[in-house]
Amino acid sequence: MTNKTAVVTGGASGIGRRTVERLIAHDWTVWSLDVCEHAPDQHASLQTSQNRLRHLQCDVADVESVRSAFDAVRRQTAKLDALICSAGVIRVGALEEHTPEDVDLLLGVNVKGPWLTVREALPLLRERSSVVHPARVVMVGSCAGIRPKPGSGFYAATKAALHLLTGVLAVELGPSGVVVNAVAPGTVATPMLNGAAKTDVTSLYKPTGVSPLGRIAEPDDIADVILFFLSDAARYVNGTVLPVDGGTRAAFYPGNTAMQPVADASLDGTPQ
Template identity: 35%
Template sequence: MASIVITGSASGIGASTAAMLRAAGYEVVGVDIAGAEVCADLSTPAGRAAAIDGALTRCGGRIDALVLCAGLGATHAPEKIASVNYFGVSELLDGFKDALEQGAMKSAVVVASVAATHGDWEGSPLREAFLAGDEEKARALCAASGHGAAAYAASKHAVVCDVRRRAAAWGARGVRLNAVAPGAVETPLLQQSIADPVVGKATAAFIPPLGRRAVPAEIAQVIGFLLSDAASYVHGSLLVVDGGIDALARPCRF
C-alpha cells in the first residue's frame, strides 16, 4: 500500500485530501499540531524535525507521495506566518526528498495561494530572506510589516519560487514537484479572515467570477490529479484553482 504524508491534515484542504486518499486505498500519515498521526509544531525548527522523523518512522523511511497543506492565514502573527508557511514547507521538502525518491509515486504537491501571484516581489528584501533560508530576518521583516496579510502573500509567493527553483534537481532524481494556488475556499482559515477587523469585510464581500467559493474537496481533487500518473509530465508548475480570481486581477499576465 502506498504511503502518503500530508501536513495540515486535521482541517480544511488537508483533511479533505487525506479523506479522499484514504478512501482510494492509500495509507495516509497526517501531520498537524493536534489531531493527527504525527503531532508537531511547524513554526519551529525542532517541530519540523519532529514532523519529519515521526512521519518517516511510521512509513519505514520511504514515502510514495507528499502533500504540504499546513499553513497559517493572514489573521495570525506575521512572524509565525513566515515560519509555518515558508520554512515549514521548505525544510520538509528537504527532509522528505530522499524518502520520496525511494517511493513508487515520487510526487509532491505544495499548497500555496492565489495571493502568491499578486504583487511585485522583484528585488524584495523579504523574498530574498525567505529564499536565502534566513528565518530570523524573514520573521523580523514580516513582524515589521504590521498586519499578517503582507506576510501571508509574501510567504506564499516565496514558497512557489522555492518549488520552481527545485524543479531541475528534483526532476533529475525522478521526483515530480508542483504547487497548487487556491483562491477563496470554505475552510476555518477563511472564516478567521472574515472575522478579522482589518480584512474581514473585504474578504466576505469578494466573490470569485464563478459566483461562489470553492469547497475543500475541489482542491483535493486537483491535488490528487497532480499526485497521479495522469499528471506524469507535470513538473515545476503552479496550478491556479481559484474560480477565476487571478484572471480577473491580471488578465494579460500569466
Template identity: 45%
Template sequence: MGKHAVVTGAASGIGADCCRDLFERGYTVFGLDRDEQKLNQVEETAKGTSGKFIPIVCDTSSSASVAQAFEHIRAATSAVDVLVCSAGVFRTGALMELSESDYDALFDINTKGCWLTAKAAHPLLRRAATPDAPARVVFVASAAAFRPKTGGGAYAASKVALTYITRVLAVELANQSILVNAVAPATVDTPLVHQLVADAATSGYQVSGVSPLGRVAQPSDVTSVIRFLLGDDSRYMTGTIIPIDGGSVAAVLSK
C-alpha cells in the same frame, strides 16, 4: 506494500480533505498538524476505508518538531510516495503596521515549514521514486501570489516565495524522479477563511468574494487538482503553479 503519503495541515480544511481522498484510495497517510484533537477526528473518518490515517502532532515551522515527526514516519515505512504541504496561516494588517511576530509566523509556517518538511521527506521520497513511477510533492500556495492586496501583503509575499521554491526544487529534483508542483487556490470555504470573515469587523480585512463562477471554492475543488498532480496523467508536469480560483485572477486582470 501500498502507497504512503505525508500531509501537513492535516487537521482541517484542504489538508483534511486531501487526507480523506488519499486514505479512501488506499494510502497510508501520515497526517501532521498542531491540533491533536482535530487530527483524531480525521482518524475516525478513516475507519472502514481501504487506507489508514496516522496522526502525528507537529509544528512544521520547527525543525525539531519536523525531525521528531519523521522519526515516527521512518519507523513505520522506508519510503514515501507523496508529500502534500497544506499547513498555512494568515495574518492581516497593513505592512507598516504588521507586528514582527506576525510577519515571522507567515514565513515560518507558509514558506519555511514547506521547505523543512520537504527536506525531511526527501530521503523517503527518493526511495519511492522511479522514472516510471515518480514520487510527488505538492505545495499549497495561494492565488494571493498572483493577486496581492492591501491588508494581506506579507501573506502574499510568503506564498510568492513558496511558488519560487516550487520551481527551483522541481528542477533540482528532476533527475531523482521527484515531481514538485503547487496549487494556488483563491478563497476556499475553510475554517481559516471563516475566522477571517468573523474578524473582519475589527481587522478591516475583507476576504475576496465569490468568483466569476458565482461561488467560492470548496476544499474538494482543490483536492481534485491535487489528485491529478499525484496521478499518472501528470507524469510530465513539474515546476507548475496551478491557480484554482474560478477565474478570480483573470477577472481582476481584465478590469
C-alpha cells in the same frame, strides 16, 4: 492510485483534512502532521479506515518537531509516494500593522515549514522515485501570492515565496525523480477563511468575492486538483503553480465591479 503512502501537513483541517480523506478513500496510507493534536477522524469514511491514518502532532516551523515526526514515519515505512504541504497560517492587515511576531510566524509556517518538511521527506521520496514514475510533492500556495489584494500583507509575500520555492525544488529534485508542483487556491470555505473574515475591521482585507462560477471553492475543489498532481496523468508536470480559483483572477481588472466581496455573514457557518 492505490496502496501508496503520503504525508500531509495541515491534515487536521480544511484543504489538508479533505486531502487526507480523499487519499484514504483511494486506499492510500496517510500520515497527517498538524500542530493540532487531534486526528481528522470525525469523517465517516475515516472511522472505518483508522489503520491507514496516522496522525502526529507536529509544528512544521520547528526543526526538532519535524525531525521527530519523520523519525516516527521512518520507523514504519521505508518509502513515501507523496508529500502534500497544506499547513498554513494567515495574518491579515496592512504591512504597517504587522508585528515582527506576525512576520516570524508567517515565514516560519508558510515558507520555512514546507522547506523543512521536504528536507526530511526527501530520503523517503527518493526511495520510491524513478524518472518514469516520479514521487510527488504538492505545495498549497495561494492566488494571493500571484496577485495580492489590500490587507493580504505578508501572507501574500510568503505564498509568492512558496511558489518560487516550488520551482527551485522542481529543478533541483527533478533529476532524482521527484516532481514538485503547487496549487494556488482562490477563496476556499475553510476555518482559515472564517477566521480571516472576522478580522477585517482595520485591515482593509476583504475575502475575494464569489468566482465567475458563482461560488467560492470548497475544500474538495482543491483536493481534487492535488489528487490530479498525484496521479499518473501528471507524471510529466513539474514546477507548475496552478491557480484553482474558478476564474477569479481572470475576472479582476480595474473598473470591474461585477466581483463583489462576500458578505461576512455568508462566511460564518455556511459559506456560499
